[in-house]
Amino acid sequence: MNKETLGDLELLVLLGILRCEGDAYGVTITRAIRERTGREVTRAGVYVTLRRLEQQGLLGSHMSDPLPERGGRARRYYRVLEPGMQLLRRTRRDYQSMWSNLGLEERTS
Amino acid sequence: MSARRRIAWAVVRFVLPRDMRDEIEGDLREEHGTRARAEGSSSADRWLFRAALGLAAQMASLRIPLVGRSSLRVPPLSPSRAWPLSLTDLKLAFRLALRQPVLSATSIAALSVSMCLAIAGFSMVDAVLFAKLSLPNGEDFVYLRLTDRESRQQRSTTVPIFRAWTEGGSALETLAAFRTRQATLLMGDGLSRELKAADVTVNGLSSTGAAPVVGRLFTAEDAFPSASPTMLLGEGIWREQLGADPEAVGRTVRVSGDVYTLVGVLPADFAFPVNQDAWFPFDPLNSDSMKGLQAFGVLAPGSDRGAAEVELQSILEAQRDSDQRLAVEVLPYTRAFSGRGFAAFMTVVMVLLFALLAVAAANVANLILARTAARSGEIAVRTALGAPRASIVCQIFVEVLVLAAGAAAIAVVVAGRIVAWLRVLIADAAPAWIEPRVDPGVVAFAALLALVATAIASLAPALRSTRGDLDRRLRRGTAFTTGPGVGRLADALVFGQIALSVALLAVAAVLGRGLLGYQAVDVGIAEREILTASLHLPASMDTDDREPIARDLVDELEAAPRIRRAGLTRTLPNRDAGREGFEVDASEEIRRVPDIHVAYPGPGFFDSLDLTPVQGRLLRPSDHDDQAPPVVVVNEAFVRAYVPSGDPVGLRLRSVGRPDEDLPAWKEIVGVVRDLDLSPGLPGQEPGVYIPTRDSNTYFVTARFDGPVAEAARELRQVVAEHDGRILVRDVQTLDRVGWESRTLLRSVGTGLAALGAMAVALSVAGIYAILAFSVERRRREIGVRVALGAGSATIIRAIVTMTARRLAVGVTFGIALALLFDRVTALLPIDVPRMAPVDLLLVCGLMLGAAVGASWIPARRAASVEPAEALRAT
Numbered sequence: 001m002n003k004e005t006l007g008d009l010e011l012l013v014l015l016g017i018l019r020c021e022g023d024a025y026g027v028t029i030t031r032a033i034r035e036r037t038g039r040e041v042t043r044a045g046v047y048v049t050l051r052r053l054e055q056q057g058l059l060g061s062h063m064s065d066p067l068p069e070r071g072g073r074a075r076r077y078y079r080v081l082e083p084g085m086q087l088l089r090r091t092r093r094d095y096q097s098m099w100s101n102l103g104l105e106e107r108t109s
Numbered sequence: 110m111s112a113r114r115r116i117a118w119a120v121v122r123f124v125l126p127r128d129m130r131d132e133i134e135g136d137l138r139e140e141h142g143t144r145a146r147a148e149g150s151s152s153a154d155r156w157l158f159r160a161a162l163g164l165a166a167q168m169a170s171l172r173i174p175l176v177g178r179s180s181l182r183v184p185p186l187s188p189s190r191a192w193p194l195s196l197t198d199l200k201l202a203f204r205l206a207l208r209q210p211v212l213s214a215t216s217i218a219a220l221s222v223s224m225c226l227a228i229a230g231f232s233m234v235d236a237v238l239f240a241k242l243s244l245p246n247g248e249d250f251v252y253l254r255l256t257d258r259e260s261r262q263q264r265s266t267t268v269p270i271f272r273a274w275t276e277g278g279s280a281l282e283t284l285a286a287f288r289t290r291q292a293t294l295l296m297g298d299g300l301s302r303e304l305k306a307a308d309v310t311v312n313g314l315s316s317t318g319a320a321p322v323v324g325r326l327f328t329a330e331d332a333f334p335s336a337s338p339t340m341l342l343g344e345g346i347w348r349e350q351l352g353a354d355p356e357a358v359g360r361t362v363r364v365s366g367d368v369y370t371l372v373g374v375l376p377a378d379f380a381f382p383v384n385q386d387a388w389f390p391f392d393p394l395n396s397d398s399m400k401g402l403q404a405f406g407v408l409a410p411g412s413d414r415g416a417a418e419v420e421l422q423s424i425l426e427a428q429r430d431s432d433q434r435l436a437v438e439v440l441p442y443t444r445a446f447s448g449r450g451f452a453a454f455m456t457v458v459m460v461l462l463f464a465l466l467a468v469a470a471a472n473v474a475n476l477i478l479a480r481t482a483a484r485s486g487e488i489a490v491r492t493a494l495g496a497p498r499a500s501i502v503c504q505i506f507v508e509v510l511v512l513a514a515g516a517a518a519i520a521v522v523v524a525g526r527i528v529a530w531l532r533v534l535i536a537d538a539a540p541a542w543i544e545p546r547v548d549p550g551v552v553a554f555a556a557l558l559a560l561v562a563t564a565i566a567s568l569a570p571a572l573r574s575t576r577g578d579l580d581r582r583l584r585r586g587t588a589f590t591t592g593p594g595v596g597r598l599a600d601a602l603v604f605g606q607i608a609l610s611v612a613l614l615a616v617a618a619v620l621g622r623g624l625l626g627y628q629a630v631d632v633g634i635a636e637r638e639i640l641t642a643s644l645h646l647p648a649s650m651d652t653d654d655r656e657p658i659a660r661d662l663v664d665e666l667e668a669a670p671r672i673r674r675a676g677l678t679r680t681l682p683n684r685d686a687g688r689e690g691f692e693v694d695a696s697e698e699i700r701r702v703p704d705i706h707v708a709y710p711g712p713g714f715f716d717s718l719d720l721t722p723v724q725g726r727l728l729r730p731s732d733h734d735d736q737a738p739p740v741v742v743v744n745e746a747f748v749r750a751y752v753p754s755g756d757p758v759g760l761r762l763r764s765v766g767r768p769d770e771d772l773p774a775w776k777e778i779v780g781v782v783r784d785l786d787l788s789p790g791l792p793g794q795e796p797g798v799y800i801p802t803r804d805s806n807t808y809f810v811t812a813r814f815d816g817p818v819a820e821a822a823r824e825l826r827q828v829v830a831e832h833d834g835r836i837l838v839r840d841v842q843t844l845d846r847v848g849w850e851s852r853t854l855l856r857s858v859g860t861g862l863a864a865l866g867a868m869a870v871a872l873s874v875a876g877i878y879a880i881l882a883f884s885v886e887r888r889r890r891e892i893g894v895r896v897a898l899g900a901g902s903a904t905i906i907r908a909i910v911t912m913t914a915r916r917l918a919v920g921v922t923f924g925i926a927l928a929l930l931f932d933r934v935t936a937l938l939p940i941d942v943p944r945m946a947p948v949d950l951l952l953v954c955g956l957m958l959g960a961a962v963g964a965s966w967i968p969a970r971r972a973a974s975v976e977p978a979e980a981l982r983a984t
Binding site: 025026027042043044045047051067069070071073074075076 | 129131132133134135136138139140142160163164167168
């Protein structure tokens with residue numbers, strides 16, 4: 001599928017994966033979004049978005065070894081693939097173009 | 110592992126697709142572990158529980174089905190795929206309800222009436238069956254019920270049994286007793302106030318943890334026979350009658366002719382043991398009379414009711430001369446006062462009320478079916494545009510839910526009024542802890558009813574309207590409304606309504622007949638010409654003062670100008686008489702008879718009622734003397750049941766006796782009196798024995814009088830007061846008014862049940878009318894064609910009525926089967942319910958048939974008046 005735009009949660013999830021720098025799985029991605037934006041994203045929404053982006057070819061994933069602290073279950077680590085990176089860059093360009101010269105920069109008191 | 114954690118993992122495993130389960134469950138376990146180390150496992154468990162429930166809700170809101178899928182197929186994010194219960198759906202549902210005011214009002218009315226009754230019934234059930242004692246350790250309070258295993262009659266606890274339990278038991282931390290009685294507080298200005306009094310053991314009252322508002326509780330010394338009489342009053346009486354004067358504590362008050370020292374005042378909300386407002390101390394082991402003794406206790410720590418029951422039963426059986434027929438049950442305290450009969454009766458009533466709700470919901474379902482059928486074209490187009498079946502079904506569900514929610518809101522408000530009225534009605538007689546009200550639990554029940562009614566009314570029409578080949582549905586459009594599928598579902602709904610209505614009406618009629626049977630049976634006495642009154646002798650009155658009352662008072666009453674004949678008794682006609690077991694010496698054998706009614710007439714009783722003997726003689730004044738030979742009179746029902754020869758005069762009988770008594774002497778049967786209804790409400794007359802009373806603390810006067818009742822009543826009071834001013838006279842009324850309140854209540858319930866059945870019939874008739882009217886309207890073109898081809902009015906009408914009769918026949922058949930099944934089930938319950946007779950079913954079927962034919966008349970006439978030209982022109 002040729003995806004041309006990213007939804008709000010999709011954007012946050014992709015950026016969250018990049019923030020986690022190789023340690024990106026459900027827990028850390030959700031935490032990164034919460035810590036950077038202060039938004040409480042729903043757990044199910046994050047996982048469903050990860051699945052969808054993977055099905056759309058924007059993400060890849062691999063399973064770790066089973067871990068005792070997870071009851072013997074493996075982690076699923078995510079990474080952004082090239083099509084995902086391209087879409088991210090296009091999205092950033094588009095937003096910057098829309099935001100520029102509007103005088104809406106964050107005020108620092 | 111805590112329960113929360115277990116539940117949380119179960120939810121997680123249930124809601125997640127298989128291919129995501131390991132990943133997400135692993136992440137949750139990892140987070141849980143981190144939180145447990147940082148905040149403790151309780152906090153972590155609480156977080157996990159919330160996270161699991163949140164996950165389930167989120168998965169559902171993302172329209173990901175929670176059941177039966179192995180992998181996640183994620184739908185693209187789309188605003189149009191909103192959760193079914195979105196604001197838009199609700200707005201559309203409200204708008205539709207307002208656009209169709211007649212359908213909405215009809216549906217809301219039908220549902221709210223049936224829901225209102227079900228809610229009121231449930232609040233009674235909730236108040237009675239799930240009531241708790243409002244005491245600090247209320248759940249440990251138990252009631253000890255003695256039952257005769259053969260006759261299944263309850264027996265009062267006796268002194269030897271109570272003593273044996275007190276000395277030998279360990280499963281109960283406290284073993285106590287009480288007996289309730291009426292008493293009258295006499296004020297100085299001649300006014301009096303009725304008290305709901307109880308004699309209670311000292312340990313029984315202190316085990317409740319009650320703290321007096323003023324003064325103190327009883328001490329052990331207060332219960333000594335030689336102690337100065339003391340009492341406690343409730344705060345309400347203290348405020349109302351004694352002006353809330355703290356100095357009243359320590360002063361004396363007059364109660365029922367005796368003088369007591371008021372030692373304390375108990376809080377207004379304290380009414381233990383039942384619904385008391387006055388308490389007197391007593392010690393059963395030092396009391397003269399043990400009538401009406403009721404034992405209760407508090408479970409010892411670590412003990413339970415089962416263990417207590419086993420222990421008390423073994424103590425009972427180990428007693429010397431114990432009655433092996435007796436069995437003890439250890440019941441939760443509040444349960445002992447509701448009775449198995451009440452639970453069974455309320456179960457029957459609740460089933461009837463649910464059936465009524467089902468009839469109402471089926472009615473609404475028919476209306477919704479008609480509405481969705483009219484929208485079938487729209488529904489087909491929406492399906493073609495991609496709307497999943499589930500979302501259309503959900504939308505119809507929401508449309509009906511709006512109506513049901515409105516009905517539930519109205520029902521809760523009206524039920525609140527009904528329940529408030531019931532609360533006032535039963536306040537005097539019911540235990541204090543029974544306070545029916547519409548509380549959050551009852552409101553939750555109302556919400557559940559709304560959901561159930563919505564499901565019944567919406568799912569079948571919704572599923573029907575979204576079924577079938579889409580092409581055909583698009584091509585047929587509104588023509589689909591006349592399709593066979595819609596007709597079959599409509600028929601099924603009408604069958605169901607008729608079946609339930611027939612069953613409901615039959616059962617309600619039989620139950621109502623049973624309750625209405627609690628009318629006073631005409632026993633051939635001119636009840637309006639007999640004045641009655643209850644006389645209460647003070648407990649302090651000794652035997653020397655009491656004995657002459659029975660002898661002299663009758664003569665003094667008959668000397669009054671307006672009183673022709675007078676008598677005394679301990680049991681009035683048309684009032685339930687107690688039961689005892691007897692042996693009959695029929696010369697060849699001594700025969701044990703099951704427990705039968707026993708009445709204790711005093712001097713002049715039979716004469717005052719103008720009764721003559723059927724055989725032998727009736728009791729004479731001399732039969733009541735202490736030294737008189739022991740004699741009895743029996744009634745006709747006794748002769749029919751136990752004297753095959755038909756002549757009981759000369760036979761002997763004696764009471765089987767109680768474990769603490771020597772076997773009573775044989776008494777000779779000297780005569781037979783006609784049946785005087787010793788067990789009002791039960792069909793037929795029951796065997797009874799009349800034993801002359803010699804000495805009692807309470808009597809009823811029966812006085813045949815002339816002239817105005819008020820004058821005769823005044824004379825009666827005057828004679829009694831002149832005989833002994835300590836005797837309390839109450840409830841002066843004519844014999845026909847005795848038991849009037851309870852009969853009125855029962856009559857009201859019986860009338861209510863009959864109204865229930867009538868309501869069911871009315872709803873069914875409305876349903877038949879609605880579906881016929883709809884059918885005629887939809888088949889207008891077809892009818893027009895028939896008329897154009899030569900069919901006359903009679904033919905059209907016959908066709909409509911035949912259609913109705915067919916539906917009726919099937920529905921009535923099922924209804925009769927349901928009614929008979931119900932009859933079999935109620936026969937197994939511990940309540941006396943008349944059995945269904947063939948004539949009951951015939952009457953019900955006839956009523957239903959007549960009503961249905963009436964309901965089909967207007968649509969039939971309308972069909973017959975269809976103008977062919979107009980019908981054929983209409984699209």
